[in-house]
Amino acid sequence: MHTLWKGSISFGLVNVPVKMHAATEARDLKFNYLHKECKNRIRQIKKCPVCDLEVGSDDLVKGFEYEKDRYVVLDDEELTSLEQPMSRSIDILDFINLPEIDPIYYQKSYYLSPEETALKAYRLLCQSMEESGKVALARVTMRSKQHLACLRVFENGLVMETMYYPQEIRHMDVVWDRVVPTEAELTMARQLIENLARPFDPEKYHDELHEQMVSLIESKVTGETYQVETPSKGGKVVDLMEALKASIALTESEKSQSQPIKPNETINLINSVNDGDGLEKRHADNSQDKIINKPKSTLTPRKRTSRRAKEA
The missing domain is CATH 2.40.290.10 (Ku70; Chain: A; Domain 2)
Incomplete structure (x- = not known):
């Protein structure tokens, strides 16, 4: 290292x-800005707006803005001291x-x-x-x-x-501590937490957006077409107790299979209860909302070592 x-x-x-x-x-995947016409990378230029000149690193000093457009300059010797x-x-x-x-x-x-x-x-x-x-x-x-x-x-x-x-550390302005849940709601919420409680396994969690972005980039490099099905949006949850009941029912079935629960899937199941549909039917529909399986990518972000790190 x-x-x-x-x-x-x-x-x-x-x-x-x-x-x-x-x-x-x-x-994170780093993107560069290119000229739309020729696809060449755009170079960022440091320029003084008053002198109308391009400046280099040796021409820069550190300044602290203590008032609007008023600065005090600190040199390297003063900061080192x-x-x-x-x-x-x-x-x-x-x-x-x-x-x-x-x-x-x-x-x-x-x-x-x-x-x-x-x-x-x-x-x-x-x-x-x-x-x-x-x-x-x-x-x-x-x-x-x-x-x-x-x-x-x-x-x-x-x-x-x-x-x-x-x-x-910023502090929150707490105004919700005066809201008191009912004992029945607390009991069901505790049961839901217990159903979702598992030992910590870091390998279980993945950055799905990053993986999809890598697949999209690789498909463009190879000239393939990459398709992603748009996930279904959950409707509005109108009743807290119904939401808790549906969530507990889902976690009870998922717990035996040891599979993570997706937020949009839970919301859909909650709304299926409100709409009178069966949990099994809704769960079967959601299982079809999958992204195309592809081999694990070898594309990794380019590592950059800063000048300060090299000098340390």
């Missing part, structure tokens, strides 16, 4: 030299229980692998954290920005999750 950053984990008087690698990758003196250190602040951190705080995941001289210290930290059941809250500076981070054991190694600060 490509190394993005080198530093050390610091807790107490212990330092563990580590290398940082991206733990996830974007699977604000960096923390231990910018190559992941400083552990506290050890806490993982369930105490709400997932809304997590930002991005990175793998931390040990340098050759720190294998024993790295393994010691992993094993002691795993046995204690604790995770570490740390502070790290990357790319001139200080991050709050969570270190935890994953697949016998350390993964670091950069986190948002509390000031960066």
Whole structure:
């Protein structure tokens, strides 16, 4: 894996030299703008609207807009002087229980692998954290920005999750907490949740839109025709109890087959109850709404390494 950053984990008087690698990758398909007539790629040009000149990277400076169209300029030396003196250190602040951190705080995941001289210290930290059941809250500076981070054991190694600060989390204006469901509705809702409860299996879930987009692109490359049947739209659900009853009936039958339930399929079944149709008939109709099966694609997004990552 490509190394993005080198530093050390610091807790107490212990330092563990580590290398940082991206733990996830974007699977988005990148599109370029082309000239409609000649199909050549359009180049983006940086141009000053006042001087009417094209400018390069060396001609750019960083400015902060403190008022409308008024900027204060900060040079690289001034920004560098604000960096923390231990910018190559992941400083552990506290050890806490993982369930105490709400997932809304997590930002991005990175793998931390040990340098050759720190294998024993790295393994010691992993094993002691795993046995204690604790995770570490740390502070790290990357790319001139200080991050709050969570270190935890994953697949016998350390993964670091950069986190948002509390000031960066928006809060909802809750007005629906005054609505009180009936006991019958709560009972049926709990039953529906129990019917849908299963062990987490990440391989079970797929980005269906991404797979369809890849198939569309491959069909255009090979000159084939790609057809997708438009999924049927569900009608309006008019009764909450009827919706719960229909959903429970569906999950009871699907649970034995261990197959995921599609939202539009559930809505259609709910409306079939409202319309007086049988569940079996509606379920049979929906099973025909399938996309053409094609072999798994080998088309992957082109990976790009930023200049900053290369310099790290």
